[in-house]
Amino acid sequence: MIRTRFAPSPTGYVHIGSLKMALTDYLLTKQKGGQFILRVEDTDQGRLVEGAVENLLRTLDWAGINPDEGVKFDANNKVVQVGDKGPYIQSERLDIYHKYIDELIEKGQAYYCFCSKERLDEVRKIQELNKQATGYDGHCRNINLEEAKKRIETGEKAVVRMKMPKEGATKFTDLIRGEVSFENKLIDDQVILKSDGFPTYHLAVVVDDHLMEITHVIRGEEWLSSTPKHIELYKMFGWQPPLFAHLPLLLNPDKSKLSKRQGDVAVEDYIKKGYLPEAVLNFVAFLGWNPGDEREIFSLEELVKEFSLEKVSKAGAVFNLEKLDWYNREYMKKMDNAELANRCSALFEEKYSVNSSQYSVDLAKIVGLEKERATTLVELVDNVKFVFEMGDYDKELLVWKKSTAEDAKNKLTELSDLLNTFSDQDWNKAILEKKIGEWIQEKGYGMGDVLWPMRVALSGQKNSPGPYEIADVLGKEECLLRIKLAITKIK
C-alpha cells in the first residue's frame, strides 16, 4: 500500500509545477491503489494568504485530482480534515514538533543557537571571501545544555539547529536519479526550530511524513540538495526514510526555473483563460514523461494506467505554451458539443447574459461553429459573438473578389427569394447545402459569388464559419433578416 502526499504552502495560488507534483502523486497512488494525502505546510507565518486553502482545493477539484485523506472539501465544499493521522495542517501540529525537537535536544543531536543575524551574515561573508563553502560555523554547537537552558530562561532568543555529523557522506537512492551522494561536512547545521516557535520545513516534513506513513516523497528537484538533511533526521529519530523521487523542474523559455516574472505560473491563470483541465493535465504530464511510443493524447485514466517513474526524464523541461495551446485545441475539437457548451456556460452567461439551462441545445450548436477555430474556451465564446449581436461591418466586405456591389446585391436578393421557399423542417445544414448548391449550378453562378456575400451577410465578418453552418444555427427568420439588412447596406 503506497501513501503519497501533496504538501503545498498556502500562498494563494497553485503553481503549475505544483500541479505536476500533485498529478504525479495522484497517478502513482491511483495506479497502485494507495492513498493520496493533502497536507498544508503553513510554517511560514509571514506568507499566509486568506482563502488560500479553499482556492487550492478548488483548483485540485477542477483538475479532478482530489485527495483521499487530509485536508479536503466535504459534500458542501467546506474545508475539513479527514483521516486518523491528523491534524493535516502544520500550524495545528506545533506540540508534536516540539516533542520531537526536545527529544533531539535531550539526545544531543540538536542544540540551541543564540547567534544573531548579524553574526551569521558576517560568518558567511568571510567564508565567501575565502572561497569556502558557506554555512553555519558551529559557534553554538558545543554550548552545554544546562547553560543554554539557563540563557533561554533569562529570555534570550534562540533557534534550534540539528547537529549534522562532520564525517562521512550521506547517500540515498532517488527513484529518478539513482544514487546521490553528499559529503556530510558540507551540510549545514540546519535550523529546525525558528525563534517564533514554528519548525522549519525540514523538521516538519520529516516528522509529518513519518507520522502520516508516507511511502513515496515526490517533489521538485529544488529539494534534492536538502534531502541529506532529511535523511539524517530520519536516522536521528531511528525511523525508516520513505522513497524519494525528485522530478525535473519546469522551466522558463530561457531555461531558468519557471517563474512569475516570465509568464503565468498559476493554474488559476490557465483556468481563467479557458484551458481545459484535460489539456493542462495531459500537457503537464508529458513534460518529462512519455509512454515510450508515439501517442500524445492521454486522459487522466490512461495516465493512471500507464504512468511510470522509471520513464521520467532527468532534465528540466521548458513550459511551452504553444504545445499547451495545441493540446487544448485537440481536446476542444474532440469534445462533444453539448459537453463543450457546458464547460462554456459560465462564460456565455457572463458575456452575453445567456442562460445556459434555457439555451443548452442551441449553445451546443453555437459552440460547434467555432470549436475548430479557437484555442481556448474564452476565445471560443468571443468568436461566436456574431450569433448574439451583429457587428457594424463594412459593406465592402459583402463583395466577393472582383464582383461588384451590384452583383452582390442581386445575388443576395435572389438568394433571399430562394430561402423564402424553404420550409422550417428543411432548414438544416445538409439540405441548405444541397439545395443552394444546386441552385447556384443551375444559375451558372460561381460558388463564391453567392456564398461569400451570404456568409458575410450572416456573420458580418471577413472570416467566419461556413454560410450553411451559420444559417443552420441562426434559423430561417434571423437569416432572412440579416440578408435583408445586408442588401439595404449595399445601396
Added chain:
RNA sequence: GCCGCCAUCGUCUAACGGCUAGGACUUCGCCUUCUCAAGGCGGAAAUCGGAGUUCGAUUCUCCGUGGCGGUACCA
C-alpha cells in the same frame, strides 16, 4: 565561491552498443476550399567538445564546457 543535478532538431521527446537518429509542437510548401480554420501530403531542423572502452558509440567511462538547482530563523 562551494555542493549537487543535468545535457538528442528552436521546444517536448524516442532510439535499454548496431538501421537513412523516429514522433509531436512550431515553421515553410502543396492539395482541399466561398473566407478563416480544420483535414491530407511533403520539406527544413538535433546527438555540446575532447579523450578513452569497443569490430562498432546518441547510448558506457573520464575530463572539459554549458545550463539549472541549492547554498535562509522561505517553502
